[in-house]
Amino acid sequence: MPELPEVEIARRNLQRWLAGARIAAVERVDQARFEGDPQSLLGHVCFGWERRGKVLLGRFSGGVGVLSHLGMTGKWVRDDGGRRAHVRVRLTTDGGPRVALVDVRRFGRTWVGNVDALQRLAQWTRLGPDALMGALDGPLLASRVGPRKTPLKRRLLDQSVVAGLGNIAVVEVCWRASVHPHAPCTDIAPAAWVRLAAAIRAHLDFVLEVEDGDEITYLGERAASNPFVVYGRARQPCPRCAEALVGESLSGRPSVWCPSCQPS
DNA sequence: TACATTGTTCCGTC
DNA sequence: CGACGGAACAATGT
Secondary structure (H helix, E strand, O other), X not given: OOOHHHHHHHXXXXXXXHOOOEEEEEEEOOOXXXXXXXXXXXXXXXXXXXXXXXXXXXXXXXXXXXXXXXXXXXXXEEEOOOOOOOEEEEEEEOOOOEEEEEEOOOOOEEXXXXXXXXXXXXXXXXXXXXXXXXXXXXHHHHHHHOOOOOEHHHHHHXXXXXXXXXXXXXXXXXXXXXXXXXXXXXXXXXXXXXXXXXXXXXXXXXXXXXXXXXOOOOOOOOOOOOOOOOOOOOOOEXXXXXXXXXXXXXXXXXXXXXXXXXXX
């Protein structure tokens, strides 16, 4: 699923493919899940792409912008002209490659319009500090989460607390930091917050490195491999202590943890 | 066919 | 009233 690293890779790709290029044609293949008219990009030059959490923002000449949330299965790909299912919109540039938004489940959403207006949307403004932000250390993370009894997992999944972590990231981060995903936030010691902040950085850097490229195969797609340390590996031995990993739904989402390294 | 899957939001409870 | 947490919602492949 597209979480922060996958969205960051999409940002780099869009930057490389589109920055400096003029949009020569917009082909909207599907009506659903768009707000604003993609045709308003026509004739405009792409200045660049930024990212906050899992949200992409493209800036174009004339004050036009694109806000893109990939949802569960969305991805931006280079369109080589071959047949491809689930294309929602296709952008043709003068000089650069053609680029397409592909989204099987259609949980992704795309807004096109005045870039200042897009930046005032809740989807952009409600986001907490980006999880890749250098200053995200233990104390800052603890203060963002706040003194709640709520399970850690639920708070880390809240994009207004820290932006960019999804279910997979939270499972991986909790394992790396040796903290139970359902630990009440008020029970987490300062040293554990430091480990959690470091684990967020380590996990994101790891996934960025492993998945960097023109197109990511999401877990669950055909021919997908699992690059994660514990996610999707219930009942397998813990890589740290060899105890069998436990898989169970926590906060309504599939979780994996080690009952020995991450005691509740 | 029913279900799994996600981020987000709603709503009931304490 | 704020904190909390279960559940609904979107859409579609298996």
